[in-house]
Amino acid sequence: MSQGSTHEIIIVDDDPAVRDALSVVFSLEGYHVTSFGDGQSLLTAARARTPSCIILDVQMPGRSGLDILRELNAQDYAAPIFIISGQGDIPMAVSAIKAGAHDFFEKPFDGDAVIERVREAVAARRKRAEDRGSSRLSYRFPGADLLTPREREVLEQIAHGASNKEAGRSLGISPRTIEVHRARIMEKLEARNTADLARIVFSESER
Numbered sequence: 130m131s132q133g134s135t136h137e138i139i140i141v142d143d144d145p146a147v148r149d150a151l152s153v154v155f156s157l158e159g160y161h162v163t164s165f166g167d168g169q170s171l172l173t174a175a176r177a178r179t180p181s182c183i184i185l186d187v188q189m190p191g192r193s194g195l196d197i198l199r200e201l202n203a204q205d206y207a208a209p210i211f212i213i214s215g216q217g218d219i220p221m222a223v224s225a226i227k228a229g230a231h232d233f234f235e236k237p238f239d240g241d242a243v244i245e246r247v248r249e250a251v252a253a254r255r256k257r258a259e260d261r262g263s264s265r266l267s268y269r270f271p272g273a274d275l276l277t278p279r280e281r282e283v284l285e286q287i288a289h290g291a292s293n294k295e296a297g298r299s300l301g302i303s304p305r306t307i308e309v310h311r312a313r314i315m316e317k318l319e320a321r322n323t324a325d326l327a328r329i330v331f332s333e334s335e336r
Contacts (some may be wrong), residue, residue: 205227
């Protein structure tokens, strides 16, 4: 995969009004914007180059946002992928997070908030790439191999006492999405609460 523009945003939505609105918002901020009305066009582009960020509608004719996430192997994709979700699509947005989406925007969205969250996500992704291999956890505890890379990042934050808001700020994820990851981590590690989670992580990994 070739190195793409460090300031390219790819927007995928079958609604031209949404594509146009987001394109204007990001273009005014100096980003190069590429927009598509279908998922196949995104797959072709995303396999040829790596943008700074992808914004993907969850509900589209044919391949849904979830289908695209799976085909892109979103858990390991090099750029954050945000899902656009209508209010009635929240369960699907949660499924998208589990499938590797970085976070989601709920319609109607605020342009300034979208820009800020994308900036935070891109900066957090860059920092994590620079810090790769410097985790403070050993991951020798039972169930560690069940965690996705994103869940490990969230676990490191909450195991060291970060609140959902603090963890979200550090990772460029909304507190609501941190809570989704927290619930999945606790389920996988069979932890009853945060204190139990810390006990599992530290007592087992330090043996």
